[in-house]
Structure formats: C-alpha cells, structure tokens
Amino acid sequence: MSQSFDPRFDQAHDRRGSNCSKWDGMERIFGVPSQDGLAMWVADMDFRAPDCVQRALADYTARGIYGYADTETALAEATAWWMQTRHGWALDPSHVMSTNGMVNAVALALDAFSAPGDGVVIFTPVYHAFRRVIEASGRHVVDCPLAEQEDRHVMDLAAYDALITENTKIIILCSPHNPGGQVWTLDELRALADFAKRHDLILISDEIHHDLVYPGHTHTPMAVAAPEIAERLVMMSATTKTFNIAGAHIGQVTIADPALRARFMASKKATATGPGSFGLIMAEAAYSPEGAEWLDGLMAYLDGNRKLFDQGIAAIPGLRSMPLEATYLAWVDLSGTGMSQSEITHRVRQNAKIAASPGADFGPRSEHWLRFNLGMPRAQITEAVSRLQNAFGDLQ
Numbered sequence: 001m002s003q004s005f006d007p008r009f010d011q012a013h014d015r016r017g018s019n020c021s022k023w024d025g026m027e028r029i030f031g032v033p034s035q036d037g038l039a040m041w042v043a044d045m046d047f048r049a050p051d052c053v054q055r056a057l058a059d060y061t062a063r064g065i066y067g068y069a070d071t072e073t074a075l076a077e078a079t080a081w082w083m084q085t086r087h088g089w090a091l092d093p094s095h096v097m098s099t100n101g102m103v104n105a106v107a108l109a110l111d112a113f114s115a116p117g118d119g120v121v122i123f124t125p126v127y128h129a130f131r132r133v134i135e136a137s138g139r140h141v142v143d144c145p146l147a148e149q150e151d152r153h154v155m156d157l158a159a160y161d162a163l164i165t166e167n168t169k170i171i172i173l174c175s176p177h178n179p180g181g182q183v184w185t186l187d188e189l190r191a192l193a194d195f196a197k198r199h200d201l202i203l204i205s206d207e208i209h210h211d212l213v214y215p216g217h218t219h220t221p222m223a224v225a226a227p228e229i230a231e232r233l234v235m236m237s238a239t240t241k242t243f244n245i246a247g248a249h250i251g252q253v254t255i256a257d258p259a260l261r262a263r264f265m266a267s268k269k270a271t272a273t274g275p276g277s278f279g280l281i282m283a284e285a286a287y288s289p290e291g292a293e294w295l296d297g298l299m300a301y302l303d304g305n306r307k308l309f310d311q312g313i314a315a316i317p318g319l320r321s322m323p324l325e326a327t328y329l330a331w332v333d334l335s336g337t338g339m340s341q342s343e344i345t346h347r348v349r350q351n352a353k354i355a356a357s358p359g360a361d362f363g364p365r366s367e368h369w370l371r372f373n374l375g376m377p378r379a380q381i382t383e384a385v386s387r388l389q390n391a392f393g394d395l396q
C-alpha cells in the first residue's frame, strides 16, 4: 500500500507553521505534539488545490492589486454549469448568491427565516457548527436523533413528528451527511421534503459535501429530488470542500422562489457580508473541466484511503467504522472496547498521537465515537492505522 498511487495526492506537505488550524492548532487543542502527531480532525485536506485554481490565483497576484471585485455573475454561471454537468441540476444563475462560506450562509438563513426563540431541526450527530450558530443566534435546537440501520444513519421521521411545535421554523439537512458520510437516497430526500411541507418548515439543504461521493452512490440535490417544495427550499453548495480551498471562505446559496430569495438577500444586505475577491476567483476557476478531472482523481485516491483505513479499523476488536458513501470523514465507533471516553481519548491522543474530532462535538449519544479525516497522503493513513492498532494492541 505504500507504493505511489497518484503523485498529486501522494506528495506529503508540511503545513505546520503556516497558521493552519488543523496542524498548528493540534497541540493547543488536543495536546498532540505537532512534532510527530497526525492531524486528522478539521475538515480540510493535505492536498494542493488543482492547477486551474493555482493559475487563476497566480494571474491575480501577478497584478499585485487587490481591490474590490465587480460582480458574482461569472461564479454564478460557473456554478450553474457545474450543477448541470455533475449533478443533473438545471439552475438559473440569477438565483445564485455567494456568501462568506457555508456557515455564514446558514447564519444568514436563520436570520432571514426565523426569529429568536424559534426552533431549528438538526439530525444528530451532525456537523457541530449548526448547533453553535443556532444557539448563538438565540434560536434553539430541535434535536432529531438519527437511527442506525445496516451500518448507516437513517431518519425516523414518524418519531420526529412529535418533536415539532408551532415554534419550529427551519430544518437544516446535511446532504451528504457529516459525520457518517450517508448519501441520502431519493426516497429519503422525498420523505424529508414531505415532512417539511407537512410541518410548514423552511428546508435548508447544506450540500457542501456533494462532490465527494464514492462509486456506487449518487448524490441528488434536494432541488432535483423535490422541485415541488421550491417555495420553502434553500440550497447551499460550495467549491471549498471539493477542491480543498476552505480558507477562501466562499459558498453559494441558490433559492428559486423569488419571495424566499428576497428575504435571504435582505439578510445579506443588512449584515453586509459576502465573499472576497480571492474566493470568487478560486471558486470560478475550480468549476471547470480541469477541476472536474482533478476531482475524479481525488475521489479515486480517497476511495483507496477509506478502504485501507476501514480494513485497519476492522482488525481492531471493539472498533468499527461506518462505511462511507461520501466525504473523507470516517466515523468510528469505539464503544465496543468497553472503555470510558477518557481512556479512549488518552489512547488516541497520547499513545497514537492522533488528533481526531471527538464524537461529542457532533451531538449527544456520540461520546464513544471519533471522526478521522482521511484527506491525507496514503502513507499517513498507513501510519495512522498502525498507530491505532498499537494503541489498542492489548485488545488483539
């Protein structure tokens, strides 16, 4: 497994000392020494972005002038092209708005479509910033726990019916799901759309992981799955996870319904937030045939990483990795070890010297889970597996 698979992704990059959250924050946050630790937490990858992005940036920096951007139109058109060619979604570029990233987009949507005190549905375990933004904006979380069926997360909409009150205004869906990597099926998406309609809720579909889908699975944008709920649907997508340009802080919000779009635009205007010129340039360059070719190579590489990681985890008694359908974020259950959360933490951080995201960050009932970021060269995945096998070696 240590032979070269794809030089674009095999090459190791030392990101330490570059104000990089994932590697430079690891010692401060997890006590894992940056000298010989492995950073497998924050969701960005240790790969260089595609050449088309690098060239666009080089052209821009060669001018050496960093003034205001003119319009977001070119990116909206590139987004429409990408969605049509990659996801079979025909959207009108005039419905696309760019934001200062996806979490900013969620915050703007909460502001636009709810009021302090209102309830917002999330399906836990889920990406932690949803809860953070909901609570910071004075709304409250309506926690709808995902069930597990045949090694994947599933929704129990019949049970959630009872959790919705007249104060509940919004659902935030993570599609594909983080953590766990579920690609929601057409039936699942349509059932959720019905649920939103039945309870008169706005449905935000955060599809930031939409391109990171493994062979055998197909992501369907909610706008394609349930066009009949357009009057309540807020689509969110981004180039940033796909092309590893999260620092560009840019995302797209697409709203087909004019009244709904006007409400979102009003929030955007009132908060005076939006993308910077770097984000616009990078995202537009990424949504191109060259970006698509790079992405295909990336997914083949990540597929190898996830297989290697899952095999290694399966060999440790008491550990189990949820089979990923999408994302490079492996969701690992360590409850079978019978160990306490602190014992697990100690072994992973101190013995294996790995910084992984704690399960509890993603919601209740996940204390014995960890999320491992597999977006790194294959050789480091091999190293991580070997460290974990040693750290839990007494269970063999």
Ligand SMILES: Cc1ncc(COP(=O)(O)O)c(C=O)c1O
Pocket: 043, 100, 101, 102, 103, 104, 127, 174, 178, 206, 208, 209, 238, 240, 246, 249, 250, 251
């Ligand atoms: C579902 C989801 N939404 C949003 C984000 C972050 O988006 P941004 O960096 O554009 O705010 C992440 C990052 O991991 C994510 O997993």
